[in-house]
Amino acid sequence: xxxxxxxxxxxxxxxxxxxxxxxxxxxxxxxxxxxxxxxxxxxxxxxxxxxxxxxxxxxxxxxxxxxxxxxxxxxxxxxxxxxxxxxxxxxxxxxxxxxxxxxxxxxxxxxxxxxxxxxxxxxxxxxxxxxxxxxxxxxxxxxxxxxxxxxxxxxxxxxxxxxxxxxxxxxxxxxxxxxxxxxxxxxxxxxxxxxxxxxxxxxxxxxxxxxxxxxxxxxxxxxxxxxxxxxxxxxxxxxxxxxxxxxxxxxxxxxxxxxxxxxxxxxxxxxxxxxxxxxxxxxxxxxxxxxxxxxxxxxxxx
Numbered sequence: 001x002x003x004x005x006x007x008x009x010x011x012x013x014x015x016x017x018x019x020x021x022x023x024x025x026x027x028x029x030x031x032x033x034x035x036x037x038x039x040x041x042x043x044x045x046x047x048x049x050x051x052x053x054x055x056x057x058x059x060x061x062x063x064x065x066x067x068x069x070x071x072x073x074x075x076x077x078x079x080x081x082x083x084x085x086x087x088x089x090x091x092x093x094x095x096x097x098x099x100x101x102x103x104x105x106x107x108x109x110x111x112x113x114x115x116x117x118x119x120x121x122x123x124x125x126x127x128x129x130x131x132x133x134x135x136x137x138x139x140x141x142x143x144x145x146x147x148x149x150x151x152x153x154x155x156x157x158x159x160x161x162x163x164x165x166x167x168x169x170x171x172x173x174x175x176x177x178x179x180x181x182x183x184x185x186x187x188x189x190x191x192x193x194x195x196x197x198x199x200x201x202x203x204x205x206x207x208x209x210x211x212x213x214x215x216x217x218x219x220x221x222x223x224x225x226x227x228x229x230x231x232x233x234x235x236x237x238x239x240x241x242x243x244x245x246x247x248x249x250x251x252x253x254x255x256x257x258x259x260x261x262x263x264x265x266x267x268x269x270x271x272x273x274x275x276x277x278x279x280x281x282x283x284x285x286x287x288x289x290x291x292x293x294x295x296x297x298x299x300x301x302x
Contacts, residue, residue, distance in 0.1 A: 007113035007137055008177070009057040009130065010103055012185060013045065015121050017062045018092045029066050038074060040122040043238040044209050048124035050082050051236035054131035057117075058106050059084045060099065099183060107177065113139065116184040117172040124207040125170065126234040132205065133172045136198055144187075144197040145172040148290065149283075150206035151231065152223055158242045160231065161223035162279050163208070164290075166199060167192045170206040201290045204283075207235050221267040224279035225256040256280055 016028040016037060027033060049059060061075065065088040075086050087102050089095045103114070117133055119125060129147075136145050146168055152161045171192055173184040187195070227249045228241045244252075260268070260276045268276075278286050 005110045006139070007115055007134075007174075008103075008107045008111045009115040009117070009134060010106075010183075011049065011057055011059045011117045011119050011130070012062065012099065012183070013059065013119050013121050014062045015041070016064050016067065017089045017095060018064070025064065025066060028064055029068060031068060031070075034068070034071050037121065038071060040209070040211060044124045044207075045119065045121050046078065046082070047236045047238055048126075048207070049119070051127050052125075052130050053127050054134060055083070056134070057083065057130055060087050060102060061085070062087050062089055062095065062099070064088070065090045096183070096185060099185060100181070103181075103183070111177050113137070113174060114177040114181050114183070115172055115174050118169060118184045118189065120169060120208075122209055122211065123170070124209070124235050124237045126203075126205045126207075127236065128234070129170075129205050132200070132202065136172075136200065137174060140174045140196075141176045142196060143174050144184075144192045144195055145174065145200065146170075146192055146197060147200045147202055147205045149202065149204045149287065150208065151204050151226070151235075152208045152210060152220065153228075153239070154210045155239070156210075156212060158228075160226045160228045161220070162204060162226050162283055163220050163223050164279075165220075168206065169208075199294060201287055201294055203234075203287070204230075205234075207231075207237065209239070221265075222272050222275060224276040224283075225252075226280070226283070227252055230283075253280060 016034065018025070018028065059082060061084055063075065063086055067088070078084050085102060085106065087098055089098050115133065115137065117130070132147070133145055146166065147170060148164055148166065150163050150165065150168060150170065152163050167190050169189045171184060171189050173182070173187070175181055227244060229244055229249065257277055257280055260273050263273070
C-alpha cells in the first residue's frame, strides 16, 4: 500500500520565461507587461492554489533570470503564504535542467515517484484539484492524468462556459523518479493522448480565464454556456462575477438554448447542438454518460 512518502508532487507555473511561445527577453521583463501578468496571477492563480485542501505539494514558479527587482520582491512575499519556490531561468535551453535541479533539491531519498502538474499563471484550479491528482497515484511508472471537464470564463463578456477537453493544459504526469525523470514540461498538453493516460470524469475542476491578453486561449466551438453560479465556492479567485438570481438564471438558460437552436454557424452541427443544450440544462447528466463511456472502454474514471 502506497504512502505519501512514496511520491513528491510539484506544481509548475511559467510566469515570464521563454518556452513554447517565443517573446524577446526585453518584452518579457517589461514592467508594464509584468504588472498585467502579476495582477492576473494575484487575482486568479495565486488564491486558487493557496486555497487547496491538500497542502502536500511544492509550487515551482519559473521566472526569467533578468526579472526586475520589484517583481522579485513580490515573489518573495508570495512565499510567506504558500510553499512556492522561484526558479530563475537563463534561457530556453537551460529551463528543463533548472527545473530538474530544483526538484532534486526538494526530493529526498525516500521518494520513488514524481508527480508534476502544469498550471498557467492566469488560470485557476478548484480547491480539491491537487488532492484528486494525488488520489490517482497507483505507483505508475509513466502516466498522464487529465480532468475532462472545466470552465472557461470570458472576462470582457462576463460569461462562463463549460468545456470538455481530453488534452487540457491542466494535465499532470506521474512517473518513476530516477536520474532520467522528465516532468510534465517535456510534453505539450496536446501530446497526452499519444501516451498512457487516465481521463478523469468529475465535476469541473479547472478554470481558464480569457482576458484579452492571452496568447493561446482560443474559444472552443463546442463550449456550453453556464450560469456563473455553477462555479459555487469551488474556485477561490478574485474576479468580479456578475450577480444573478433564479429568474435571471432561468432567462439566461432559455436565451442560450434558443441561441443554440437558431445558430447557423457551420460548426454547430446537430450533434454539437445536442451536446451544448445537454450541458446547459444538466451537465451532471452528461458526466454520468461520460463515466459510462469510459467504463465501457476500460479507461479509469472518477
